[in-house]
Amino acid sequence: MYDHFILVHAGINFNAPIPFEDTESMVWTRRFTVSEPYYDKVVVHGHTPVSLIDIQNSLQEVGEQRKINLDNGCVYNSNEFYGHLCAVELGSMRLYLQKNIEK
Numbered sequence: 001m002y003d004h005f006i007l008v009h010a011g012i013n014f015n016a017p018i019p020f021e022d023t024e025s026m027v028w029t030r031r032f033t034v035s036e037p038y039y040d041k042v043v044v045h046g047h048t049p050v051s052l053i054d055i056q057n058s059l060q061e062v063g064e065q066r067k068i069n070l071d072n073g074c075v076y077n078s079n080e081f082y083g084h085l086c087a088v089e090l091g092s093m094r095l096y097l098q099k100n101i102e103k
Contacts, residue, residue: 002090004040004041004042005041005042005043005044005090006038006041006042006043006044007044007045008026008043008044008045009026009027009045009047010025010026010027010028010029010030010045010046010047010048011025011026011029011030011031011032011043011045011047011067012025012026012029012032012034012038012043013025013029013032014032014033014034014035014038015035019038027047028047029047030047030048032067034065034066034067039066041066042062042066042067042068043066043068044067044068044070044088044090045067045069045071046069046070046071047071048069048071049071049072049073049076049082050069050071050072050073051072051081051082052072052081052082052084052097053081054069055068055069055070055072055086055095056095059088059093059095062093068088070086070088071086072084072085072097074100075100076100077099077100077101077102083099083100084097084098084099084100085097085098085100086098
C-alpha cells in the first residue's frame with residue numbers, strides 16, 4: 001500500500017533528470033507538480049504552511065492533485081486556521097491534529 005506514496009519534507013523536482021537526487025528541492029521547494037512517470041504516486045509533504053481547509057481539501061482531492069501538504073504552520077498558534085501539528089493515516093486518509101498549546 002505504501003508504494004503509492006512519496007514522503008518528503010518539501011517536495012520533488014520532477015523536471016530533474018533524476019528527481020530523487022535533487023536533495024535541494026526535497027528540502028526547500030515550495031511549488032511542484034507531480035508528473036509522469038510518477039503520476040501513480042501521491043506526494044505527502046510539508047515545508048509550506050497552508051490552512052486546515054487547504055489540508056482537508058487536499059485529502060479529498062488527492063486523486064486530482066497527487067499531493068498532500070500537511071504543514072499547518074504549527075508555530076502560528078494565534079490563528080484559528082493554523083497552529084496544528086498534522087498527521088495523516090495513509091490507509092484511511094484520516095487526518096489527526098494536535099493544536100500547539102504553547103503560550
